[in-house]
Amino acid sequence: MEASATEITVGEPSKITTEPPPPARKPVIEMSVEELVAKAIVPVKKEFMCPAPTRVGSDNNGLSSDDRPAATTASAPVSKEKKSKRQIKRERNQEKQSTRNLCPMVAKTGRVDSCSYGDKCRLSHDIEAFKVQKPADLEGTCPFDSDEAPCPYGLACRYLGTHRTDFATGIINEQKNSEVNGLKKDVQKLLWKNKMTFVKADAKLKALGLMGPAKSKKMLEADNTEENQTVLNDSLVTKENSCGEMGVCPIVQNDCCAENVEDINADDPRPMKRGKPLNDETSDSIGESNGEDHIETDESLKLHPRERKLIDFRDKLYLAPLTTVGNLPFRRVCKVLGADITCGEMAMCTNLLQGQAAEWALLRRHVSENMFGVQICGTFPDTVARAAELIERECTVDFIDINMGCPIDLVVNKGAGSALLSKPMRMKNVIHAVSSTVDLPVTIKARTSYYEGRSRIDSVIGDIWEWGASAVTIHGRSRQQRYTKQADWEYVYQCTRKTPDTLQVIGNGDIFSFSDWKKHKSDCPQLSSCMIARGALVKPWIFTEIKEQRDWDISSGERLNILKDYVRFGLQHWGSDTKGVETTRHFLLEWLSYTYRYVPVGLLEVVPQRLNSRPPAYFGRDDLETLMASESAADWIKISEMLLGKVPDGFSFSPKHKSNAFDKAENG
Structure with missing residues (x-):
């Protein structure tokens, strides 16, 4: 019988090789x-x-x-059972009807009859049952209550015992709102029904040849209708008809019968809802859509970037748009500590055009943000241009930043973010469409490239000004790098020296002290400014250090006071009821997952x-x-309990971000 490969022949020495153990670290x-x-x-x-x-x-x-110290072992995230959308909706409706959710009007006034919906209200009106299950009040004072107006959360406020105003018997005055750029209900309904009009964006998109086939046909029908309305302009007036709708009707007609509407807009199967008088802006847009070349030329010269309102970023401390953690309360903290320019979190254009309230919340601005921009992200020129027009119309902002550097898979797989760097023509069309549509300054934020050494930003940096951008921020890493390795500032300097003097270049990457800021500014005087991102998350007082030119040996008590300011700003933003408290706690914990990296x-x-x-x-x-140096989520929760009281039963937290993610599979 032949010996198998695993058998040892008698008489032969065994050849067993052992590798030496790895050296002790x-x-x-x-x-x-x-x-x-x-x-x-x-x-x-x-x-x-x-x-x-x-x-x-x-x-x-x-x-x-x-x-690490005994209290710093990180806790493992708790896996949650995945629920269907129907189950989530059912649980949400049940939660609304429970006694934990008191009707806001009842909570504000303390009277059951104050709710205009009465018995049809989906929320609870049982005040006594709400008081029985309500958690104990938190330590501290209510962030809303004042002599001028009572707390808008009334009975639901977690600081109810500190209220100075008797809301049940006193006169209810509205709180002075210090935040702007909220989504109006009528605008949201138009977006929901896809009935919002984008006159400027559509006219410019057609002039630039960026309208799709289906949209071009739709625009042609609209042009024919507008031509008919222009011919009949002398015999038409804009009036409110008996149906309560604004429409264009002949003077000789005194009613709003369907026949008259069909005569004017016969090609459009949709009913006419709300028309606008033909002002100068509308007439210019109609002229463009009808193919009048001389009007297009005049408009293009009028909207040339050299004649556009510009923002001077030179030597200003610019807080980067930071997803999840760069919310309004955090930006307020940075403003107190010395930031000059702030920018909202990245908002997806498709979600804004769908009227999603959560996405519009990213555009909110506090009155203390004296120089504020919003960052939008999209794939196609028409989507981004329409979103920009909507923002200019409905919001108060100083500039619009287009994201061309986001490395997240969900964004890149749709062709947005840093994926635009691999498509220079689409990148050009997006910038050109937006800058031609809005009068606000347009800036872009990009990485060095998508893949290392390919489709680099320096190949188009000289054209970005001609496309209509006022400034460009260059993050000194490729999408492939994510956040690994050092930022390539030499490449940022190279791009800066290639740009025209009219285009402001802002560098970004790894700034964590005033010496970093000073070095980059001295190495390349052509840089307008340096954007501060993760450095502000770890230590937001970096803005104070840069302005005072020192390394601040901040004490733990001073750091705790900054966290207290954040909690107060968070309660004012998200609310002082139980839901607002827990939302504030969640974002505080997300921020603490960065701050532990700071070493005094x-x-x-x-x-x-x-x-x-x-x-x-x-x-x-x-x-x-x-405690602040701990990398454990359990210790971050302890810090949150010092500021916001005990966490609810069954509470768990796992940080959302993965700042050093570097997936080999997606990097080619």
């Missing part, structure tokens, strides 16, 4: 400052380092969970700290500083 506490810097570990003074030895199963820094200046061997260096396990100068 040197504990972080025993590394020199140079070794720590080389391994991208923050060099903390030895007396503050955790003395625990390194164990197997450590993370990228050579630190295992056992190397007084603990550093080398100042300043680098943004991409990871902090080792260390103890702070007091218990609060040690």
Whole structure:
């Protein structure tokens, strides 16, 4: 019988080779400052380092969970059962009808009869049952209650015991709203029904040849209708008919019968809803849509970027648009600490045009934001141009920024964000369409390229001004890099020197101290400014450091006061009822998942700290500083409980962001 491959022949020496064990990793506490810097570990003074030895199963820094203080082991996220949309809707309706959801009008006035819907109201009117299950009041004072007006949340407020105004017997005055750019109900309904008109955008898109076939046919029908209305202009007036609708009717007719409407707009199968008088703006748009070349030429010269209102970004501290964490309360914190320019979170154009309230909430602006822009993201020129026109019409903003750098798969797979860098012609059409449609300054934010070394931004940087953009922000990484490796500032300088003087270039990437800011400005004086993104998330007082030209050794108490300001701003934005408190807590925890990376200046061997260096396990100068250094979600929850009270039963939290995601499969 032949021996199998696994059998050993008698008399032959066994050839068993063993690989030497891997060398033991040197504990972080025993590394020199140079070794720590080389391994991208923050060099903390030895007396503050955790003395625990390194164990197997450590993370990228050579630190295992056992190397950190006992309270800093990260908790595993709790997996939730996936529910169907029908089940979610059913649970939402049941939640509305429960005693936990008191009708807002009843809560505000303390009277059951104050609700105009009466018994048809879907929310609870049982005040006593609501009081029984309501959580205990939180410590502190109500962020709304004042001598001028009572708290708008009334009985539902978690600071009810501190209210100074008796809302049940006093006169209910409206709170002075310090936020603007809210979505109006009538606008939302038009967007829901797809009946919103975009006169300027559609006219410009047609003039630029960017209308699709179906939309071009629709525009042709509208042109024929407008020609008929122009011919009959002397015998038409705009009046409110007996149906309560605004429409264009002949003077000789005194009613709004369907025949008259059909005679005027016979080719359009949809009923006429609300017409507008033919003012100068409408006449210009009609002239363009009818193919009058001389009007198109005049308009294009009028809207040339050289004659457009510009914003001076030079030497101003610009807070980047930050998804999830860059909300309005966070921007208010940064304004207090010295930020000059703020920008809202990235809003998807398709969601804005559908009237989604959650997307429109990203456009809200606080009165303290004296220079504020909104960032929009879309794939096609028509979608982005219509969204820009709608924003200019309904919102108060200083500029519109077009996102061409978002690396998220959900955005890139739709052809938006950084995917536009691989399509220069579409990139041109998007910028040209938006800048021709709105009178606001248009800026763009882009990465160096989509893939490393291909479709780089320097190949089109010289044309961006001619396309209509007033400024461009260059993040010194490709989409392929995500947030790994250092930002390529030399490439940013190269692009800046290639641009015309009229186009402002803003650099972005890894700014974490005033020395970083100063270095980039001195290395390339042509840079208008530097955008601050993740650095502001980790330490928002970076704006104070830059303006005062110092490294601020901020204490744990001062950091806690900043968190208190954020909580107060959050309650004013999301509400002081239970829902508002928990929403504020959620976004506070998202922010704390960044702030733990900060190492106080007084603990550093080398100042300043680098943004991409990871902090080792260390103890702070007091218990609060040690708690703030924890990478555990459980400890972040403890900090939130110091500010917002106990979390509800069954509460769990897992951070949303993955700042160092680098997927090999999608990078080609």
